Amino acid sequence: MTGNSRKVLVVMLIVISMLLGGCWSRRDVERLAFVLAVAVDKAQDPDKVQLTVELARPSALTATSQGGGSLESAVWRVSSTGYTVFDAIRNFASQVPRQLFWSHNRLIVFGEEIAREGLEDVLDAFFRDPEMRRSVKVIVCKGDTGANFLLVDVPLERVLSGGIQGIISSSVEKLSTMVDIGLNYFGRALSADGLEPIAVRGEIIDLPPDEDPRGSLERTKISKAPRITGAAVFKGTKLVGWLDKPEARGFNWIKGKIGGGVITVEKPNERNKFIAVEIVRTRSNIKTEIVGGKPKVTIKVECMGNFADRENVYVNPEGVAPTVLSIERQMAAVIRNEIEAAVKKAKEFGSDIFGFGEAFYRFHPKEWKRLREDWNDKGFRELQVEVEVKAMLRRSGLIELEVPLGK
Amino acid sequence: MVLLLERLWQRLRRKKETPQPRDFDGVSLSELLEFIQSQDLVSDLKENEAMIKQALGDSSDLTLRHLRFGRELQIPVLVLHIDGMVDSETLMNGLIGPILGKSSWLSEEESGQRLSRSELFLLMKEQILRNSSVHETASLDELLDYLVRGNAVLLMDGVPKALACEVKGWAERNVQQPTTEVAVRGPQNAFIENRRVNTTLLRRIIASPLLWFEDFKVGAVTNTMVTIAYIKGLVEDSLVEEVRERISSIEIDAIFESGHIEELIEDAPYSPFPTILRTERPDKVAAALLEGRVAIITDGTPYVLVVPVTFQSFLTAAEDYYERFFTGSVVRFIRAVAFFLALTLPSTYVAVTNFHQELLPTSLTLSIAAQREGVPFVAIVEALFLEVSFELLREAGIRLPKAIGPAISIVGALILGEAAVSAGLVSSALVIVVAATAIASFISPIYSMSISVHLLRFPMILLAGTLGLFGVMMGLAAILIHLCSVRSFGVPYLTPLAPAVPSEWKDTVVRVPMWKMDTRPKSLVKKEFIRQSPRQRPQPPEQEDTE
Amino acid sequence: MAVLEGGRISGKQFIALAVLTRILAALLEAPTISGTNAGHDVWIAILISTFLTLPWVFLWVQLAKMYPGKTIIQYSMDILGPWFGRLVGLVLIVYFLQQSAHAVRVAADAYVTTIMPETPLIVFIAIMTALSSNCARSGLEVLARAADIVFPLVMFLLVLILVLPIGTADPLNLLPVAAYGWQPIFEASLSSFAIFGELIVMTMLFPYLDEAKEANRLAVTTVLLAGFLFTVFSIVVALVFGPAMGSLIFPAFSLSRSIEFAFVVERVEVIPLVAWTLGAGVKQTVFLWAAMLGIAQLFNLSEMKSLAYPVGALVASFSVWLFSTIFDALQFYTAAEFGPLAIIATYVISLVLYIGALIRRSVRSSRGEEARP
Known part of the structure; x- marks a missing residue:
């Protein structure tokens, strides 16, 4: 009898202790802010780095299935600065009510300025954090900041990152005039001997004019559109130049x-x-x-x-x-x-x-x-x-x- | 010194002698039983009658019939039976008729002078009574036992013995279709509450003299008859001995259902998994017997126990063998998957929504997040809430009268579920998960296994809610270790898989064609391992092309 | 003396158990052999060390045949005398405990690093140790049965991990062979050799083998199978990551993250987690069981069941105390860490025992036959 009651006691203790203290890594899915794209730029303070994230708004994103086309924006773009990337990520906490969640991130966009100066200071966090995916696309925005690149729209898609991802994969299949580079390749090229990194080249195009009319939609409504136009050439972590479409091919x-x-x-x-x-x-x-x-x-x-x-x-x-x-x-x-x-x-x-x-x-x-x-x-x-x-x-x-x- | 010891011994012996309660009032059950057991019949009919009446408390269903035997002898004879338990026609034709009829007109020689009372008693037993079975007994205990089991008892004046005649006949359910193990194809009869009918059903499937039955009387008050059945020469004798030992070591007052026996003889009483199979299908029991297992048939219940069984017996239905083997194999596979799903689906959902949001595709994750945004509870509470309400629904559906059952399912499933989702109390994704789990959990053909899966889901959800997938995995590992350590009557519970017995894999997750099932389970049968000729693949003669 | 361990295991179960104890290493340590500089040539180092291990396997089997029914703890006392034998036994038991602790520590660290960063390490360690103590308590047979189930499952998962990333593999990544000379490769092969030393646990399993005559074949199969797994893993990791592979802490995890595979479950990184948790669990339990049995035999105890939880607690505290950081745990076998000690504890000790056994035998035969009963 005593043996049994002792067993029961042990089991009870384990269960209770698990219930009381056992929620360390728990985070409710609805309390997360899903990062779909991130832009990395130089902040005004030269020591600092500026991050801009595109956050999904789940209710607005899925609302279309129930009640017709919702005009609410499906994403929220927000910026933060910090001395390192991780610092900047943590600084989002003062403006974003939810915890940033990076595993569904699809794009990293670098502004031209920071890319020219070198990415060695900002890349580490993207390789080290287990939440970060290696398959995210690496884009350098030619002639502008990454933050501005995140502000344009691809009207067919609810979120920009989905649109850019779609453009990249469709151009890989149909055009091949750009490069399809993920963080995995970028990192490999950085650490390999005798291989230099390359990245996707993005541009913001004012509409019109458009030298290549392929694919421009609803020109009347939008004034700026993103384009994937070739490749960004790195030497080490520094951007050294651009490849145009034929050269990218x-x-x-x-x-x-x-x-x-x-x-x-x-x-x-x-x-x-x-x-x-x-x-x-x-x-x-x-x-x-x-x-x-x-x-x-x-x-x-x-x-x-x-x-x-x-x-x-x-x-x-x-x-x-x-x-x-x-x-x-x-x-x-x-x-x-x-x-x-x-x-x-x-x-x-x-x-x-x-x-x-x-x-x-x-x-x-x-x-x-x-x-x-x-x-x-x-x-x-x-x-x-x-x-x-x-x-x-x-x-x-x-x-x-x-x-x-x-x- | 020796004298002293002797006196002490005598005193002890005297103490052991049973008390003689003149009045049954104020005496405990065990003392009464002991008293009845100690009584023997006497020659005097009146005294016997009084004794029986006292033991039965002159119960209202006790029927006495005083007769006189022999036209000239006129020996007083008493016939007793319990009203309602006998077939009065059999009683009349077999017992009372012959005694009163011409056959009792004994010849001059036979009557009176030549024959003593005990010889007349023998004559009665051997020549006059027409019943199919007549037993002789001298003890009150046995007499009463025959009486309460529906026999008519005959007492003759001057003979300290009684004759128990088989005249059973009472209201009973007919053999019907199985209710819990329905089969589309296969025999459509099920066991009933009568043990004798059940053994008959088995005997009719296995018409072999080597199908042996052994009776046990279990339960001090209910005196329930329990029969074990096996095929001699096929079954391991040690197994039969083990079953015998476990059943005869039961000391209990009452057995109402085979469930009582199951709990008293099973190997792992604390295990959530059943280690004894119960079934109401005679064909399933027959198949088990032919695999060298032992069946335990309990009087008063249609559920027959089968030992030993392994885990995979619970994922097996008789029909798997009747349909063609593709169907059988696919169904088996689906059952295995369903078992796993039923165990892990809700906990995986909890783990993924609370810990591992990176595992699902982005759109699905966002959709779940959107649904969860309005829900006031954390996912684990939500899951437990829904699971509990499902269990309520299930229980209510079973207990309610059949006419109201569907109403409950409409209210519960449709109205409650729909309203809870639209009120934002639960997310529809979770409703889908719980519903899918419920369906999956009922796929096991044996209800008792479904129940254990139902119960195990709750600790799994708790583990998932506290430790995520690690918790789920640890839960599964704990279950696995437990399953590995359990045995059923000496056979490891996971047998064909662990320990691996390749020759038995033919009948686990897949079911190979009948002509490939050449051997019996190695873990059960050692003597008669080969089941059939190995070259039985149907090879129809090649068709000649005809113009 | 009462029977400490009544279980028997079949040849298949022996292989399953022995190989499963290698899975953790195959997934974590072997592909890169952390702390060495062999880079993408690690697979060569592993092949070398596999064949280096084979003679020792024969030696272990030989010892088991000379002392049938006895574990290494028992015959070390026979060979070296009660005191030296006990000392050697003690070293081995500490080695077993350390291995058990290492297994659980690495698995727990993997969880904390990859998917549940906020949960304290000790929670994982405590739960895994509780389970494995429970399993070890139930005896070798239960453990072997569990291995019977886990083995095919883990193999299936491994095949998945290996096959799915094939799209991102580049066969040229294996070139050039030995670009920086052979020295780093030899260093790595020594580390890998030290990893293979864990197989000494086989000497605890031999007495309980159903098919004692098959011991040679089974042991060699185990080594070759483990070596094959190691090699394949390190090749695939090299194919996928190329020069970057040296910087990976959890190669198998990174491997599964590199899978771009459009399916219901887009992310398959749970697969290596499941595989190495199962592998770590079996490894921890086997070594825990071996340590329990060893302690019981060393001190002539009459039963070992009651040792399970105390020894489990010892393992848990070992795993926290022995390694202060994840690097300690992962670079355990390099020359800078415990590699040489591990080699001494396994290979050197068994060689000494073998020589001792040979001397004993020759002394006994020279003394004449009358010494024999």
């Missing part, structure tokens, strides 16, 4: 990260009339050699495309085979130009964003010991880069390549 060609896209070539024998070829499948390979004591890189790219559409109805009198050949030759030229432009830019910036150095480290570790000393400033700039492109045209959709319309 050149980067993707080299890295084998082309998800899809369009190559427009001029029609054979006809100026200013274009043919669009859709990229279907690509393969790339970087070969490293040491020729006469000097490093040399050969980039081999294979690209298969489908004939997508064309301007003007045109029949090549020479027949189909020469036409295909000529289109393929032009495709190869376009790809080669893009790659060479990207390499040229990177060499100008002295930043080996392609990881050529890493390739030497892997395949020629002995020579790399000699090369790594001043790789970015000398070795990479003087690197001999050879480009071999093979382009193929595979299909032409539902109709023949040559359709004699109108004739």
Whole structure:
């Protein structure tokens, strides 16, 4: 009997002690402020850093499903400053009634100014805190602060971060003229030898004018729109320059990260009339050699495309085979130009964003010991880069390549 | 010295002799029982009658019939029975009719001078009575036992013995469909309250002389008959011995249901999990017997106990074997998943909403957050509240008269649930979770297992509410360790899985085709391991193509 | 003397138990071998140490065959005499206790670091220790049965952790091999060798093995399986993280966080947590059981059940007191920390015992047959 009652007593004690003290890490889901995007900028005080977060308002976000379109904003943008990022995060507590929760964060936006000065002071928190995700996209806002980038809207989506994420993933599939960089890659590039980081380049566009009309919606209502326009090139943690869209695609060609896209070539024998070829499948390979004591890189790219559409109805009198050949030759030229432009830019910036150095480290570790000393400033700039492109045209959709319309 | 000891011994013996209560008033039950046991029948009919009347307290359902036997002899004979427990037609044709009829007109030689009373008694037993079974007894205790079990008892003047004749017949439920273990395909009969009918049901499935029954009388007052059934030669003799020992060691006043026996003989009395299977399906019991298990049939209840059982027996329905094996396997798998869900779903919900908000997709998390924004309670209170109200609903639904049952479910499920959500008392996500859990928890074919899962959910929710997923995991680990340490009549509870017995995996989460079930469970049967010929895969002759 | 431990385990259960005690290391220590500089070449170090361990496994089995039915604690007393034998036994018991404490500490630290930062460490330690004491109290058979269930589950989870991040893996990350020379690799392989020393717990399990003749095969299978797991893990971590892998504190956790996998549950980082909690639990319990058995045998106690909770309490306090920070716990096996001590406690001691046993045997045979009963 005593044994039993003692057992019961022990169990009771455990249960009670758990109930009394056992809520250490508990946080109610409704008492959290979900951070969907964060912008990091320089504060006015030069020692300080400014964080701007986009917080979700759950009730406004889910209200649409019940009572029609709510006009309330689904997010709340709020800024805070601090001496370090973590300090700034904690300082949010004086203005945000809920605890900031970072696991659902999708974007980190850096202002150009802070990126130029270097991110070494602000990056650590994003790698160290277990709440932070490694898959968040890293964006640098060209010509503006990150905070301003968070203030624009993508009208199709309720929250900006969702919109930007959508734009990034759709451009990866459809355009490949930008880079898709998460914090994971950024961190890896920072710590790797012979590989420099790169980030997504964002811009705020005043509407109109718009040099590229693709995708602009409801122009009358919005005055500013976000754009993903290429890539931001880093050297270490410092922003050193920008890659434009074709150069960004050149980067993707080299890295084998082309998800899809369009190559427009001029029609054979006809100026200013274009043919669009859709990229279907690509393969790339970087070969490293040491020729006469000097490093040399050969980039081999294979690209298969489908004939997508064309301007003007045109029949090549020479027949189909020469036409295909000529289109393929032009495709190869376009790809080669893009790659060479990207390499040229990177060499100008002295930043080996392609990881050529890493390739030497892997395949020629002995020579790399000699090369790594001043790789970015000398070795990479003087690197001999050879480009071999093979382009193929595979299909032409539902109709023949040559359709004699109108004739 | 020796003398002194002898005197002491005598005094002790005298003390041991039973008291002779002339009056039953003021005497305790055990003393009365002891008294009755000590009494033997005497030759004098009147005295016997008085003795029986005294023991039964002249109860109103005791019926006496004084007869005289033999046209010439005119020996006084007394026939007793309990009114309502006998079939009067059998009584008339088998007992009273022959005594009064021509067969009792004994010949000159037989009557009187030649035959003594005890020889006449034997003649009565062997030639006159027409009942199917006639037992002779000399003790009052036995006589009364026969009487209260629906036999007619015959006493003859001058003979200190009685004859108990089988004339049972009372109002009884017919064999009906099972109520708690319904099957779409398979036999549709269930056990009833009568032990004899139940053994018959088994006998009709297993028509083998090696199906053996053994009777035990349990309960000092109720004298409930308990029968154990097994297949001799298949079952391990040590197991039968163990069952015998456990049942005969029961010392209790009353057994009303097999549940009483279950609690008195089970291996892990503090365990939330049942270690004895109860079923009302004869086919299930028969299958268990053929796997070398022992069935315990209790008089007065349609639920038969089966020992030993393992955890997976509770996730098994008889129908799994009747439907084709794909169906059987899928259903088994679903049951296993449902068991796990029923145990962990509410606690996981609590853990995720309170501790691990990063685990769910963003949109789902935000949607839960939005629903929870108006709810005044913390998630754990909310979950406990809903679970408790579900338990209330379930209990009310069972106890209410059948006509009102559906009304309760409408009020409870529809009105209460809907109103609670729209009033912001609970979040609809949690209502969904609790409802899904409720459905999942009833998937176990054995109700007693459902109940244990119901109960275990509450500590799991508490653990989740205090320690998050770590708590859930520790809870599951504790349950696992417990399950690993439990045995049922010597067989480890998780048997085919832990300890791993690969030859039994054919009948666990999956159910392989019938022609693959070549062996009996190794953990139960050692002597007759092979069940069937191993080459029984149907191989229809190849069809010749006909034009 | 009464039987301390009546349980028997089958060969399968032996492997399950022995491999499960390695899971924690496979998930936490082995992929990077914290505190060494081998970087992405760790897998080579692990392969080396796996084959370094094999001779010792044969040695352990050999000892078990020379003294059938006896644990290392018992035959060390036979070989080295009651006093030296007891001393050696004591060292081993301290090693077991320390291993048990290490397991629970690392698991608790992982929880505090990753998902529940505000909860005090001692809560995790207390609950896990209570459970494992309870399990150890129920005896080896219950433990083995639990291992039977846990083993396939953990293996399944490990496969998930390994397969799901394959999308982010880059095979080139393994190159170049030994860029910074072989010295860091050898250093790492020594650490890894020290980690493998934990397998000495097998010498406590051998006497309870159903199939004593199979001991050699089972032990070698265990080592190879564990080595394989370690190697695969460290390769996958290297493939996914490349040069950054050296800075990871919980490689398996980071591995699962790198999974970008559109599914009902987007985030699968619970998987390694479950796997290493189970692994840590089994490891803690096995070593706790071994320590209990060792103490009971060392002091000729008549039963060991009542030791469970006191020894559990000892383990819990060890785990708090032995390591002041997470780095202590994780870099336990490096040369700077306890690595050399661990190697002495396991390999050196067993080598000494083996030599002693051989000498005893030759002395006995030279004395002639009459010494034998």
